Amino acid sequence: MATQEIVRLEDVWVRYNGTPVLEGITLSILEHDFLGIIGPNGGGKTTLLKVILGLIKPQHGTVLVLGKPPEQSRRYIGYVPQYFLFDRSFPANVLEVVLMGRYGRTGPFHRYSQEDVHAAEQALARMGMLSFRDRQIGALSGGQQQRVFIARALVAEPKLLLLDEPMASVAQDVQTEFYELLDDLKKTITIVMVSHDIGAISVYVDKIACLNSQLCYHGSKEISAEVLEATYKCPVQLIAHGTVPHRVLKEH
Amino acid sequence: MLEALQYEFMRHALIAGLLAAVACGIVGVYVVVKRVVSLSGSIAHASFGGIGLGYFLGISPILGATFFALASALTMGLVIRRTRLPEDTVIGILWAIGMALGIIFIGLTPGYAPDLMSYLFGNILTVPFSDILLMLLLDVIIIGVVITLYKEFLLLSFDEEFGTVVGMPVERLYLLLLGIIALTVVVLIRVVGMILVIALLTFPAAMARQFTHSMKKMMVLATVFGMAFTFGGLWLSFALNLASGATIILLSGLALLCSFALTGLRKKSDK
Numbered sequence: 001m002a003t004q005e006i007v008r009l010e011d012v013w014v015r016y017n018g019t020p021v022l023e024g025i026t027l028s029i030l031e032h033d034f035l036g037i038i039g040p041n042g043g044g045k046t047t048l049l050k051v052i053l054g055l056i057k058p059q060h061g062t063v064l065v066l067g068k069p070p071e072q073s074r075r076y077i078g079y080v081p082q083y084f085l086f087d088r089s090f091p092a093n094v095l096e097v098v099l100m101g102r103y104g105r106t107g108p109f110h111r112y113s114q115e116d117v118h119a120a121e122q123a124l125a126r127m128g129m130l131s132f133r134d135r136q137i138g139a140l141s142g143g144q145q146q147r148v149f150i151a152r153a154l155v156a157e158p159k160l161l162l163l164d165e166p167m168a169s170v171a172q173d174v175q176t177e178f179y180e181l182l183d184d185l186k187k188t189i190t191i192v193m194v195s196h197d198i199g200a201i202s203v204y205v206d207k208i209a210c211l212n213s214q215l216c217y218h219g220s221k222e223i224s225a226e227v228l229e230a231t232y233k234c235p236v237q238l239i240a241h242g243t244v245p246h247r248v249l250k251e252h
Numbered sequence: 253m254l255e256a257l258q259y260e261f262m263r264h265a266l267i268a269g270l271l272a273a274v275a276c277g278i279v280g281v282y283v284v285v286k287r288v289v290s291l292s293g294s295i296a297h298a299s300f301g302g303i304g305l306g307y308f309l310g311i312s313p314i315l316g317a318t319f320f321a322l323a324s325a326l327t328m329g330l331v332i333r334r335t336r337l338p339e340d341t342v343i344g345i346l347w348a349i350g351m352a353l354g355i356i357f358i359g360l361t362p363g364y365a366p367d368l369m370s371y372l373f374g375n376i377l378t379v380p381f382s383d384i385l386l387m388l389l390l391d392v393i394i395i396g397v398v399i400t401l402y403k404e405f406l407l408l409s410f411d412e413e414f415g416t417v418v419g420m421p422v423e424r425l426y427l428l429l430l431g432i433i434a435l436t437v438v439v440l441i442r443v444v445g446m447i448l449v450i451a452l453l454t455f456p457a458a459m460a461r462q463f464t465h466s467m468k469k470m471m472v473l474a475t476v477f478g479m480a481f482t483f484g485g486l487w488l489s490f491a492l493n494l495a496s497g498a499t500i501i502l503l504s505g506l507a508l509l510c511s512f513a514l515t516g517l518r519k520k521s522d523k
Contacts, residue, residue: 109401
């Protein structure tokens with residue numbers, strides 16, 4: 001069986017008040033890809049994820065997720081938004097937040113079933129957060145909240161997981177642990193991860209794309225210094241991947 | 253207080269207070285958590301247009317208020333969702349237009365507008381039986397909707413964007429929630445008046461939030477607080493011969509400030 005195409009974007013253009021944010025993006029994401037998208041802040045990374053989710057309608061171009069418009073295939077997408085500042089005293093516990101991810105399966109008017117609760121507990125266990133089940137969501141640390149939000153995305157049993165700057169609120173010392181978790185997840189799920197931090201992302205992802213309004217992607221992990229510089233509009237450090245990851249600093 | 257119960261108006265007042273506490277306890281939690289306090293204030297003030305229309309057409313002002321509250325809630329909801337006008341601008345516009353319409357309608361109505369003060373500032377002692385029936389009906393609708401859509405409203409309050417992603421009809425639910433707030437405003441008008449409605453919508457829920465992190469418990473607690481405030485305020489106003497609506501609000505405001513102070517002290521001693 002041929003590898004299934006999970007996402008297909010063709011010549012996608014998005015403008016905000018006339019300013020182009022995405023310019024002619026064409027991208028194909030295949031099953032079991034672990035794609036990292038890097039680029040500067042304001043380069044359109046979040047917009048690209050929202051286009052895939054169907055939250056933003058492009059002015060031009062086609063978006064297909066699992067061969068259908070995103071609205072119809074959203075239930076197969078798990079989405080972990082960039083750390084958002086919800087009210088810290090919001091009256092909901094961790095389990096209630098994870099259950100929100102089951103909404104697409106449960107549907108309107110029905111209560112969450114025992115099966116839903118069981119799935120939510122499993123997702124929490126997978127994230128190592130089961131013991132926090134009854135804690136108030138706002139009382140957790142940024143990294144713990146991030147895990148809960150990933151559990152919320154996983155509980156819908158998605159085929160595609162979209163992560164928006166997942167490291168932003170994770171403390172340095174637990175980032176490695178976090179990447180190992182993703183390493184485990186990528187065996188079963190296609191993952192797209194967006195980040196402005198080139199160094200952190202490049203060790204674990206299988207493929208890298210650069211995005212700064214325009215997308216540069218060759219379906220591999222090799223990126224040239226020229227591409228990076230064109231993306232960031234300044235000299236950057238380049239990471240080479242051998243048996244031991246090390247950094248090569250380009251002179252500038 | 254007990255001998256006061258032999259008066260029919262006192263029994264009506266207690267029932268009205270109970271119905272008001274249930275509505276403001278449940279819906280107030282959403283008002284506070286979803287941060288639509290000023291939006292709710294605008295719905296309350298815009299309903300004055302309906303009170304004026306009621307006098308003008310010779311129908312029950314409370315029916316006019318129900319219509320205006322619902323219409324202004326839906327209008328504001330749609331404008332906020334579908335245009336780029338800032339939310340607080342929309343809130344200010346509807347707030348003022350509704351009040352102005354009410355004043356014009358009352359001016360156009362020949363003769364004296366009886367009871368006008370009780371709609372503005374509330375008078376729990378003069379609630380007629382027909383209004384109690386209306387309040388009961390609205391309470392039943394509010395409770396029914398909140399029980400049916402509890403998980404939807406929780407997701408709507410917490411993370412609208414994620415709601416859209418998992419396929420929830422976010423805009424329709426938002427409009428429905430505003431509609432429920434509008435009905436609650438109508439329930440509360442008779443008790444504290446449209447100008448003070450916003451206090452009963454926020455104080456009990458804000459106080460309940462100090463004691464629990466569960467939305468359901470918050471609703472139960474807010475209802476209990478709402479009852480304590482309305483009954484306590486009613487008794488105080490009776491004993492001291494003060495305006496009932498304002499006494500209820502001042503009592504709840506005082507209780508809220510005390511609870512804030514206590515929570516602050518408790519947090520300090522924890523450290």
